[in-house]
Amino acid sequence: MNAAASVPGQALRESDRAALRLLVGEAVRFDEPMAPKTSMRVGGSAAAYVTLGETDRLVALLKYCTQERLAWTVLGLGSNVVVKDEGFPGIIVRLQGGFTRVEVRGTTVRAGGAAPIAAVCREAAKAGLEGAEALVGIPGTIGGAVRMNAGTKVEIGELVRSVELVVAGEDVRTMTLPAFQYRSSNLDRSAVVCAAELALHAGDRQAVQARLREHIARRNATQPLELPNSGSVFRNPPDDFAARLIEASGCKGMRAGAAEVSTKHANFIVNRGGATCAEVVQLMTRVQKTVKAATGVELEPEIQIL
Ligand SMILES: Cc1cc2nc3c(=O)[nH]c(=O)nc-3n(C[C@H](O)[C@H](O)[C@H](O)COP(=O)(O)OP(=O)(O)OC[C@H]3O[C@@H](n4cnc5c(N)ncnc54)[C@H](O)[C@@H]3O)c2cc1C
Structure with missing residues (x-):
């Protein structure tokens, strides 16, 4: 897929x-x-x-x-x-280990490839640095975020100044200003992000911390975080939202076995207990067909099937 x-x-x-x-x-x-x-x-x-x-x-x-x-x-x-x-x-x-380190130097944050995004946002906030707050609720690592150009109001690509990489078969190298597009980067598939430098700017520590709390609260209110899920299943098509199209096509609550289109957020599939990957994929295909029939739009998966 x-x-x-x-x-x-x-x-x-x-x-x-x-x-x-x-x-x-x-x-x-x-x-x-x-x-x-x-x-x-x-x-x-x-x-x-x-x-x-x-x-x-x-x-x-x-x-x-x-x-x-x-x-x-x-x-x-x-x-x-x-x-x-x-x-x-x-x-x-x-x-793991050394790859989870986060260091703040002036307005730059250097984060290991395995550092959780939330930890990076919290360290930045502690140092009174702003720019990364909107990313705090993304439950991935810096490496995964750079690969996917993860984001919401801000995409991580807007903050990345350089990345330290190991490309398979080669030694470590630094890449300055990698290129990013919506939910993708120009990193070679065989590149592993060991660390990234994020350029932030000085702000008010308390205001930054308050914004972190607001972002987390908003996610708790709008996403089905009480059940296992992989975040947004489909990419947003140009000038529209996958969630809007899925909901308008009547897919909320659609099921394949124990995989269900969330009734809280239509672009999430939740595992209601004991779902299989085949059920998730089957449900994704049904949603794609239903949305295509109802709206003419072909949804593309955002999640990766390994
Ligand atoms: C509840 C929930 C909410 C989410 N909200 C958002 C959101 O708002 N915005 C958003 O963009 N995404 C969101 N996501 C999706 C996901 O969190 C992001 O894509 C995240 O960046 C993935 O990071 P990860 O470490 O989990 O990567 P994984 O899922 O483990 O891997 C994702 C991809 O990155 C690659 N990768 C992982 N680590 C590295 C590395 N060190 N070097 C190179 N490649 C690597 C993997 O090979 C894979 O191709 C959400 C997911 C969930 C479950």
């Missing part, structure tokens, strides 16, 4: 298991269930799941993936991704 969710390649072989143990030791787990690591809580296992906190180990792992032509991807907090029920046949990498 979304071709860019992973770097295509071979499935993990028996020989890769031993090689990965040598390369990253205890940091690799095999046949690791992914549902608990994604916000929709559906889907199968990763053939290999590697958690890393250091750039040199990431470089080494991605060189191995490239050499062996293995399928791999990087996962942030899994808030925009659902994993297929049959699982992911290659390696899923997750950054």
Whole structure:
């Protein structure tokens, strides 16, 4: 459904298991269930799941993936991704440890690729820096946000001054002012964001903190956060809103098994308990068909199916 969710390649072989143990030791787990690591809580296992906190180990792992032509991807907090029920046949990498660091230097915030967006917004607010408040309720990491150009009133791309990357098969490099479009960036699919520098500006600490609270309150009031979900399922078409079209087409409350179009926010699918990825995909297809028949608009998925 979304071709860019992973770097295509071979499935993990028996020989890769031993090689990965040598390369990253205890940091690799095999046949690791992914549902608990994604916000929709559906889907199968990763053939290999590697958690890393250091750039040199990431470089080494991605060189191995490239050499062996293995399928791999990087996962942030899994808030925009659902994993297929049959699982992911290659390696899923997750950054942690040193990659979660957030540092404020003047009006610049340097945040690791695995730093939660909310933590970055809170650190910025503590330092009296404004510009990132609207992003506080996005439940992902800086790496995922840069890849997706996540945003609401502000898109993260408007704030990013530079990113530190590891492109598979290469060493670390810095990219100044990457290009962003609506919910996408020009980052190579095989690039992992290790850190990003955000340019903010000086403001009033209390006012910034009050705005964080307002943004969180607004989300709590309008989004079905009490049930597992992946945020907006479809991209907004030009000059319109996917939620408006879905609601106008009568899809609110539509179900496939335990997957349901939220009655609170029409562009959310919620997992009412025990849903499968197949049910989520089936429901997405039904919504797309219904909206197309009712309005003529073809909705494009925003969430990525891995
Ligand atoms: C309740 C809810 C509300 C949401 N609201 C919004 C919103 O207002 N605006 C919005 O834009 N999105 C929203 N989202 C979607 C999601 O939170 C964002 O897209 C977020 O940026 C994804 O970050 P993540 O760390 O969870 O990435 P994941 O979902 O884990 O991954 C998303 C993509 O980013 C890639 N990726 C992850 N980490 C890295 C990295 N370090 N380097 C390179 N690529 C990486 C993955 O490979 C994948 O392609 C919402 C989701 C939920 C569940």
